[in-house]
Structures are given as structure tokens and as C-alpha cells.
Amino acid sequence: MVTAAAVTGATVRRVGVVSLGLIGGSVARRLVAEGVEVHAWNPSAPALEAAERDGVVPHASIASLCAAEPDVLLLAPPLRAMADVIGEVAAHVRGATVVTDAGSVKVAVTDAARGAGLSARFVGAHPMAGTEQAGYEASDARILDGARWALTVEPDTDRDAFLRVAALVTGPLGGVVRVATPAVHDAAVALVSHVPHVFATDLLGLVGGADVRDLALALAAGSFRDGTRVAGTHPRRTEAMVVDNAAAVVPVLRRAVADLTALADALEAGEPVGEFFDAAAEVRASMRLAAPEDPAATVTLDGDGWREELLDATRTGLVVGADTATVSVRVTHAPA
Ligand SMILES: O=C(O)C(=O)C[C@]1(C(=O)O)C=C[C@@H](O)C=C1
Numbered sequence: 291m292v293t294a295a296a297v298t299g300a301t302v303r304r305v306g307v308v309s310l311g312l313i314g315g316s317v318a319r320r321l322v323a324e325g326v327e328v329h330a331w332n333p334s335a336p337a338l339e340a341a342e343r344d345g346v347v348p349h350a351s352i353a354s355l356c357a358a359e360p361d362v363l364l365l366a367p368p369l370r371a372m373a374d375v376i377g378e379v380a381a382h383v384r385g386a387t388v389v390t391d392a393g394s395v396k397v398a399v400t401d402a403a404r405g406a407g408l409s410a411r412f413v414g415a416h417p418m419a420g421t422e423q424a425g426y427e428a429s430d431a432r433i434l435d436g437a438r439w440a441l442t443v444e445p446d447t448d449r450d451a452f453l454r455v456a457a458l459v460t461g462p463l464g465g466v467v468r469v470a471t472p473a474v475h476d477a478a479v480a481l482v483s484h485v486p487h488v489f490a491t492d493l494l495g496l497v498g499g500a501d502v503r504d505l506a507l508a509l510a511a512g513s514f515r516d517g518t519r520v521a522g523t524h525p526r527r528t529e530a531m532v533v534d535n536a537a538a539v540v541p542v543l544r545r546a547v548a549d550l551t552a553l554a555d556a557l558e559a560g561e562p563v564g565e566f567f568d569a570a571a572e573v574r575a576s577m578r579l580a581a582p583e584d585p586a587a588t589v590t591l592d593g594d595g596w597r598e599e600l601l602d603a604t605r606t607g608l609v610v611g612a613d614t615a616t617v618s619v620r621v622t623h624a625p626a
Contacts, residue, residue, distance in 0.1 A: 302458045303327060306360035306387070308352060308375055310337045312420060313392045314366030315429025317463065318346050323431055324462035331355045333367075337426035356382035362458050364415075365391040369530040373402045380406035388451040390415045390458075394479060395534040396442050396472035413455040414442035414472060416479070417465065422522035437465045440479070442472045443600050469600050473538075480538035487528045488543065490521035 305321050307314045310332040321328045322345040329347040331354070332338040342348045349355040356363070356379065363383065367375045372393055379389060380403075389412045393399045396414045403412040419437035421428065439459045443452065459465045470478065493514070497506050521528075532539050549566070556563050 302361045302454060302461065304329065304358070304360045305458065306330065306355045306358060306363040307346075308355065308363065308365045308379070309333070309367040309371075310341050310346075310426045310429070311366060311368070312424050312426075312429050312433075313417060314364070315341065315426040316419070316431055316433050317364060317366065317392070317417075319344060319429060320431035320434050320464070321462055322346060326462050329355055329358045329360055332426070340426055352378045353382040356384060356387065359385035359387055361386070361388065362454060363387050363389045365389065365393075368527060369393050369395060369398075369534050370526070372399055376402045376406050376408065380408050383408070383411065387411065388413065388454045390455045392417055394483060394531050396440070396470075396475040396479075397537070398534045400442055400444065400472045409444075409446050410448055411451055413447060413451050414440075414475075415455060415459065416440040416475065417459075417463075418479075418483070422520055424524050424527065434463055434465060437463075439463075439465045439467050440475045441467050441469050442475060443469050443597055444471060445597060447597055449596055471601060476535050476538040480535055480542050484531050484535050484539050485542045485546065487520050487523065488532060488539070489546075490518045491528065493518050494521050 304327040305317075307318050307328060307330040310318060310330055314330070314332075315337070318328050318330055318341055327347070328345070329349055330338065330341055331349045331352050332341070338346075338348045347358070349358065352375070363379065365372065365375050365379065372391065376391075376399075383389060389403070389408055391399055391403075391414060393414075394416055396416060400412070400414045403409060403414070417434065417437050417439045419433045421433065441452065441455060441459070456467055459467050497503055497510075497514075500506060553563060553566050555561075556566075
């Protein structure tokens, strides 16, 4: 086990935020509370004015925001606007600004960043945080407490850019980082976020089309409320996640259809179905037990092979944590 290592010097004093919705607004509020200088641009004026009252420096355009040369510029627009925002940022970003994002799909976003020529200063990010609400008025610094963030590492990721984003996330944003390639991220998030949104939506659709709809809705209690909560997300937002991550979502949906068909067949034939439930119970138990924030080892990102080391570690599980003044990259080896 490697026990000691730290990479120093990744300080973040000024952050720019593009789009003050639920996540951009929550990030801005939290950073202001942590004493970080926050600059922002938002397509509509009321949210920008509200943020200004909350201590954010407002900008009238993305060009003006880029000219403030934030240490990190975080892009948090709706997914459907991300490519346009990336193009606009690429045209104006300057100095040593590192660009990151908060989109829930990473292949599409990192491809757009590469296409716009941003690769050298871009690190994809995804905070696994949120609610079914939207807009600056729904934003809340607390939803980021201890949030798990995915950061993407690619063969051309810049080490200092990666460390600066990791320092922001694990420092003032109070999060924990897991590292993945964009494709691995998208496969994992299809399972734990995108497809669950589809199932929640379908649960509502099933009731909506049933003869007993009214009575069913009148009787709905805990399981239906919990199972459908995320279906309260704006339909366009859910649609964009699923469409932009179709490559990873489709195989999971097909697998789910096959599982449910097998279950229905077994029930119809009066065959045993215990295995279906036992297998799920086992996953649920390991989910409760998982403590990925407990690092088993620490590595220093100072050799030539740092990217490979990170990506390699992705296969067994990897967490980036932070001391207050330094960033440590910790590799957690999953039990064999
Ligand atoms: O808690 C919720 O309401 C969410 O939907 C948050 C949630 C998720 O867990 O799926 C949704 C999308 C984000 O990209 C990350 C997190």
C-alpha cells in the first residue's frame, strides 16, 4: 500500500460559471459561501440578478466572463445547449483558464470540447447531485455536500488541468471524485441515473394508461412516491440525458426488457422466481456497504504515466480526495 503522496499548488481563487440553473446556481452559492470569487453568465437576467444579490459577479456575455480569466470555468447549461456553449467558450477563453462542465453525459460533451479545440484545457466533470427541480431559485449549496463527482481522464488530459478541477471539487465544493474515461462514465451513469429516470417515467405511464388509474393514484403511497420522484424532472431534461447517452442506455434497456420478460414468463408458468429477487438483494447490500471514500492507497501524479495510472486504477475503483492545502489522488483497490 502506498501511503503518502500529495500534489500541491492547485489553488482555485476565481471560478466562472456558465448558466445558473440548479447545478450552476448551487455551485455558485457554495463557492461564494466558501470565500471563492465567483463570476457568472446566465442567458436570462432574473437569475443573474438574484445571483448578484447573493455575491456573484455578473457578466453580460460568455466573452466577458472568459475575459475575467477565472482559474476554472464551469459549464452548467442544459445538455441541449452544451455544444453551443462550448463553441462560444472556445472562441473566447484565454489565459490559464481550465474549462470543466457539469453535464450528465460525458462522451458527447468531451467530443464537443475536443471538436472545439479545447482538449488541452478541458476536464469533463459530472456531479452526482441534484433534485427533480430546476432553476436558480431551486439551487442550494447543500445538495453538493459530500457529492460524488466523476472526472474524466483521456489520453490527452492535461495533468495540471485535472488537478485544478480536482482541487476545486474536493476543496471548496466539498465533493469526492471518481475518475473514468468518458465511455466508462456513460455506461455507469446509464445504469444508476438515466435508466432509473426512464423506469420512473414508465411507472407513471403504466398508471396513466390503466383502467384503475384513479383508484391507483388515490392509493399510491411510499413505493410509488419514491419510485417516481425523479420523473418530476423536466421532461426535456430527462429526454436530453437519454438521447445524448443512447449508446449506453439502449443496451441497458434491452437487458431490462429481457429480465422483465423472463420474470413475466416464469410467473405465468408458475416457475420459481426467487433468484430474480435474491440477485437484486445482493447488489442492494453491497451498495449500502460501499465506502469508496475510504482510500486504501495514495498515488502521486508526478510521473510520466500518471494518466495511465489513473485510468488503470479506474478498473478497480479510484477516489480523489483532498487535504485542505493539497490535492491527494488516492487509489482504492476493490477487494479481489
Ligand atoms: O436526485 C435527483 O433528483 C437526481 O435525479 C439527481 C441525478 C441522479 O441521481 O440521477 C440526476 C442527474 C444528474 O446528472 C445526477 C444526479
